[in-house]
Amino acid sequence: MNIRTRLTVLFALLVGSILLLFSLSIYYLFDQYREREFYERLRQNAVATAKLLENVEVSGITEEMLQQIEKNYMSFFKGHVTIYRPDNRILHSTDSDHEPVPLQFLEQVRNGQEIFQRQGEVETLGVRYDDNHNRRLVIVATAIDRYGFTKLQSLRDILFFSCLGSMVIVLLAGWFFAGDALKPVSHIIDQVNAISATNIYARLHVGRPKDELAKLAVTFNEMLNRLEQAFILQKNFVSHASHELRTPLTVMMGQVEVALMQNRTQAEYKQALESVLEEGNKMNKLVNGLLELARVNADAGTLSFKPVRIDEQLWQARSQLLKKNQEYRIDIEYENLPGTEEELIVMGEEALLQIAFQNLIENGCKYSKDHTLIVNLNAGVDYIQLTFIDHGYGIPPEDIPHLFEPFFRSETTSGIIGHGIGLTLTQRIITIHKGYIRVESEIGKGTCFEVTFPVRKTTPVEKSVAFELDDKP
Numbered sequence: 380m381n382i383r384t385r386l387t388v389l390f391a392l393l394v395g396s397i398l399l400l401f402s403l404s405i406y407y408l409f410d411q412y413r414e415r416e417f418y419e420r421l422r423q424n425a426v427a428t429a430k431l432l433e434n435v436e437v438s439g440i441t442e443e444m445l446q447q448i449e450k451n452y453m454s455f456f457k458g459h460v461t462i463y464r465p466d467n468r469i470l471h472s473t474d475s476d477h478e479p480v481p482l483q484f485l486e487q488v489r490n491g492q493e494i495f496q497r498q499g500e501v502e503t504l505g506v507r508y509d510d511n512h513n514r515r516l517v518i519v520a521t522a523i524d525r526y527g528f529t530k531l532q533s534l535r536d537i538l539f540f541s542c543l544g545s546m547v548i549v550l551l552a553g554w555f556f557a558g559d560a561l562k563p564v565s566h567i568i569d570q571v572n573a574i575s576a577t578n579i580y581a582r583l584h585v586g587r588p589k590d591e592l593a594k595l596a597v598t599f600n601e602m603l604n605r606l607e608q609a610f611i612l613q614k615n616f617v618s619h620a621s622h623e624l625r626t627p628l629t630v631m632m633g634q635v636e637v638a639l640m641q642n643r644t645q646a647e648y649k650q651a652l653e654s655v656l657e658e659g660n661k662m663n664k665l666v667n668g669l670l671e672l673a674r675v676n677a678d679a680g681t682l683s684f685k686p687v688r689i690d691e692q693l694w695q696a697r698s699q700l701l702k703k704n705q706e707y708r709i710d711i712e713y714e715n716l717p718g719t720e721e722e723l724i725v726m727g728e729e730a731l732l733q734i735a736f737q738n739l740i741e742n743g744c745k746y747s748k749d750h751t752l753i754v755n756l757n758a759g760v761d762y763i764q765l766t767f768i769d770h771g772y773g774i775p776p777e778d779i780p781h782l783f784e785p786f787f788r789s790e791t792t793s794g795i796i797g798h799g800i801g802l803t804l805t806q807r808i809i810t811i812h813k814g815y816i817r818v819e820s821e822i823g824k825g826t827c828f829e830v831t832f833p834v835r836k837t838t839p840v841e842k843s844v845a846f847e848l849d850d851k852p
Contacts, residue, residue, distance in 0.1 A: 390553035402538040413527040425518040429508040458522035627658040696736035707744040717758035735808040738801040743769035767828040774820035
């Protein structure tokens with residue numbers, strides 16, 4: 380069942396239920412009104428009959444009285460009245476074939492209780508009447524409210540056929556309005572089907588700005604913007620990666636071809652192999668960077684996060700870089716010394732954090748003339764802030780927005796060996812650790828990278844486990 384049909388059925392069921400409830404309420408209330416009105420008519424006629432016979436023992440029942448009693452009940456269909464003496468004998472009855480009334484019924488009426496009951500269409504009323512001789516007479520009046528039942532039947536037919544006709548109208552109206560309500564959805568579907576990889580720049584037309592469907596179109600357009608950016612980045616990534624990999628391969632192949640053109644001395648072969656090895660190392664470093672970038676771009680849910688101390692990862696990254704580059708000078712300073720170790724703990728993956736810190740430290744040292752970098756660590760209550768400050772060449776303001784794009788390199792550092800994926804990888808690592816990175820730079824004075832992480836409070840159990848691990852040799 381499609382949405383339009385389902386909406387039409389639900390709308391029809393809802394309106395039909397309301398119509399049915401409304402019709403039943405009208406029918407029930409009218410039936411109650413008919414019953415009360417007929418009860419009052421029976422009661423008035425019963426009392427009037429009793430008054431006519433009030434002095435029956437004094438003056439006797441005359442023909443004129445009987446005609447008057449019969450006249451009172453001519454307005455009722457099959458109407459009859461029977462008056463009972465205090466000893467339950469019949470004083471007068473307009474029905475020669477009247478059915479006997481139970482003694483319990485008579486006693487209840489004689490004790491002051493008016494009884495109105497119905498069997499089929501026949502309705503019976505029992506009323507007590509005290510005449511002038513202090514006799515408690517019981518008047519039992521029966522009749523069929525043919526006029527009232529006829530009107531009730533007519534009302535029932537009117538309501539029934541009105542509901543049927545209304546349901547037909549409701550179904551047609553529901554089908555029309557559901558189609559009108561879903562028309563923008565069909566329009567969106569047609570537009571979405573027309574979008575493919577070849578025209579991903581196309582966007583959905585947004586109708587009424589306050590409409591929920593317009594909000595859906597806006598959301599879908601925002602998703603298309605992200606997809607378009609991802610396609611562009613992927614396209615540029617593949618293009619730049621191919622170029623970066625092709626360059627060392629070309630150099631390696633050229634070195635090997637030159638070496639094989641004629642016999643060489645051992646020193647010349649060694650020089651050629653060293654050149655090939657250098658290019659191979661560059662390629663290996665590039666491939667490793669690409670693999671790490673692909674890894675962190677995967678679903679962050681596959682990464683194994685645990686409590687990690689930021690300062691320990693910072694010192695380990697410093698140690699690893701100094702082993703490979705002894706000319707680097709890396710100073711780590713505590714701007715705000717934390718009171719507890721909890722202020723230095725974040726949820727993260729050690730290997731990725733070390734990669735990010737090594738990239739930032741290595742960039743600072745590599746692009747500084749004196750190969751010096753200062754790292755300031757500021758531990759707050761809810762955050763940890765790391766500031767990487769160098770006194771290098773600086774970055775032009777127009778290049779700062781593109782720093783974290785894959786393979787982007789500023790013209791000021793084009794003469795220094797690099798591939799342009801380190802900062803992209805670093806930003807992605809910081810982002811999946813729920814942190815953010817900010818850059819400030821001035822040409823000729825240096826660059827400052829500011830990294831902020833949210834602090835993760837450790838539980839007592841985690842703290843005790845950490846102490847036990849630290850105590851182990």
